[in-house]
Amino acid sequence: MLGIPDEMFIRNEKIPMTKEEIRVLALSKAKLFHGAKFVDIGSGTGSVTVEAGLYVGSKGKVYAIEKDPNAVELTRKNVEKFDLHNVTIIQGESPDVLKEIREEVDAIFVGGSERLEDSLVASNEILKKKGRIVIDAILLETAVKAMEVLNSMNYNPQIIEVIIAKGMKTSKGYAMLSRNPIFIVYGEKP
Numbered sequence: 001m002l003g004i005p006d007e008m009f010i011r012n013e014k015i016p017m018t019k020e021e022i023r024v025l026a027l028s029k030a031k032l033f034h035g036a037k038f039v040d041i042g043s044g045t046g047s048v049t050v051e052a053g054l055y056v057g058s059k060g061k062v063y064a065i066e067k068d069p070n071a072v073e074l075t076r077k078n079v080e081k082f083d084l085h086n087v088t089i090i091q092g093e094s095p096d097v098l099k100e101i102r103e104e105v106d107a108i109f110v111g112g113s114e115r116l117e118d119s120l121v122a123s124n125e126i127l128k129k130k131g132r133i134v135i136d137a138i139l140l141e142t143a144v145k146a147m148e149v150l151n152s153m154n155y156n157p158q159i160i161e162v163i164i165a166k167g168m169k170t171s172k173g174y175a176m177l178s179r180n181p182i183f184i185v186y187g188e189k190p
């Protein structure tokens with residue numbers, strides 16, 4: 001079951017989190033399954049890592065890659081909070097540290113888009129055939145770049161724009177608060 005409420009994670013206002021509804025969509029586009037091997041590039045708070053770790057279960061595996069030491073610590077705390085034992089946290093920058101993953105994986109999520117093109121090209125090296133890459137982008141330029149690179153690798157990329165508002169209870173009723181509009185780009189390795 002996907003969709004852990006955001007409130008259940010330990011958070012840090014300086015580290016932006018992929019929101020609950022976006023995680024559900026992104027991981028469904030990744031075609032995650034029980035036993036899958038998954039990579040989270042730019043794990044930040046660890047919300048996607050935790051969600052994926054719970055979903056793939058004890059026979060699956062999650063690699064969380066994060067360059068910011070504070071975010072690495074936060075990922076570690078959330079992995080511990082959810083008592084996960086199938087997560088390997090790798091501190092460092094993608095694509096440099098992707099070579100530390102010495103097996104093929106089923107899906108890769110890119111939530112940290114610095115050095116995007118190089119990360120996607122290196123991701124292709126460790127992804128199984130028919131495996132999926134999913135990129136979460138706030139900027140239009142990031143989404144366009146992701147589409148271009150996936151196209152050049154024959155991944156037949158798709159893109160969706162997600163606009164969600166969540167109800168917040170006030171004294172007068174529910175106010176619908178906007179979640180950041182976001183692009184999700186995804187494609188499958190031929």
Ligand SMILES: C[S@@+](CC[C@H](N)C(=O)[O-])C[C@H]1O[C@@H](n2cnc3c(N)ncnc32)[C@H](O)[C@@H]1O
Pocket residue numbers: 015016017018019041042043044045046047048065066067068071092093094095111112113114115119
């Ligand atoms: C939007 S935030 C985190 C989103 C994360 N999915 C979450 O739910 O918390 C993006 C993170 O990616 C990291 N990042 C960006 N580019 C990266 C790269 N090339 N390699 C590793 N980490 C990266 C940043 O340090 C930041 O913590």
